[in-house]
Amino acid sequence: MKQAERGILSAYDLKKPANKIAYAAMSLVIAAMVVSMLYPIAVAFFNGVKANVEVNTFPPRFLPKEWHWENYVTGWKYIDLTLYLRNTIYIFLGNMVATVLVLGLASFSLSRLNWPYRKAAYYFFLVTLFIPPTTYIIPNFINLKDLGLMNTFWAFWLPAGANAFFLLLLKSFFDGLNQELFESARIDGASELRCFFQLAFPLSVPIFATLAIFVFSNAWNEWFWPSMVLGGEHYPLSTAIKRFVIDARRLDTNIRFAILTMVMIPPIFVFLIFQRYIVRGLHLGGVKG
Incomplete structure (x- = not known):
């Protein structure tokens, strides 16, 4: 049986309140970085399958009402x-x-x-x-x-x-x-x-x-x-x-x-x-x- 590698924080360490708070803060920072990197890509993709009128509407919508895949062909x-x-x-x-x-x-x-x-x-x-x-x-x-x-x-x-x-x-x-x-x-x-x-x-x-x-x-x-x-x-x-x-x-x-x-x-x-x-x-x- 393959032994699992021990990380920096063990299960016992995560039981401590201070470690829990620090771990949660790091997780939030990483999640914010991931979202900030993926958001421009997602915006470009969803705007690429919207109608031109919908792209220029205000307030903007993240997801398209209708999917226009022919935009990529054009x-x-x-x-x-x-x-x-x-x-x-x-x-x-x-x-x-x-x-x-x-x-x-x-x-x-x-x-x-x-x-x-x-x-x-x-x-x-x-x-x-x-x-x-x-x-x-x-x-x-x-x-x-x-x-x-x-x-x-x-x-x-x-x-x-x-x-x-x-x-x-x-x-x-x-x-x-x-x-x-x-x-x-x-x-x-x-x-x-x-x-x-x-x-x-x-x-x-x-x-x-x-x-x-x-x-x-x-x-x-x-x-x-x-x-x-x-x-x-x-x-x-x-x-x-x-x-x-x-x-x-x-x-x-x-x-x-x-x-x-x-x-x-x-x-x-x-x-x-x-x-x-x-x-x-x-x-x-x-x-x-």
Whole structure:
């Protein structure tokens, strides 16, 4: 028989009035947080199945009187979601390749190779984390314009290879790998590239899975930078929603909510499916003191 794990508070502890009050207060706070997070999603969904007149009535109703599922069909036809979804996937895949090849190899060299001024390079990348990301916008824009990469996906793939946070997270993970594995491989004649692709990378699936979720979230949610460097049919999903749905003047409100609901659902399912990798990857890749 499997023994149940003991929590922070036992049944005996919960009998004390002070612990009961504290436990009830924590439960109320958690419940309030859950409601505050689910409420916007529920509002978008229910407004997406209402008639447009009902959405704009006052006082507003939470649940619809009639369910108009055809709003989602209208919203799907209003904007080419498949095109902008494909662009978002392209950005995600390119960023992920840059993360694995550029950041993975760079972090592996910082962790496992001995080369001059390695610690100086490590602290340089560490210092860049304290620079506000907004200060990079104008220099990156000018560099990409001079390189002729405007309105191309390279405007995302190249900066993805310069993510200092991902670099240090991967280095910290590689530091925890068994050094004897790499020494044995080198004795057998394996090159450093072979050590990375055949040893380090397979052992680093949890941390790369975690970074994949972060990269996907950034590619899905980012709209400001794409609006500066891309245009027209190259827009990712969030930028297209901002330009053609949020800023639209003659689009019914219920159709707006239907489109927004369709855009919100996929990342929720991605997180629910892969959420265990976030906790595990951050735990394994935590910066060691």
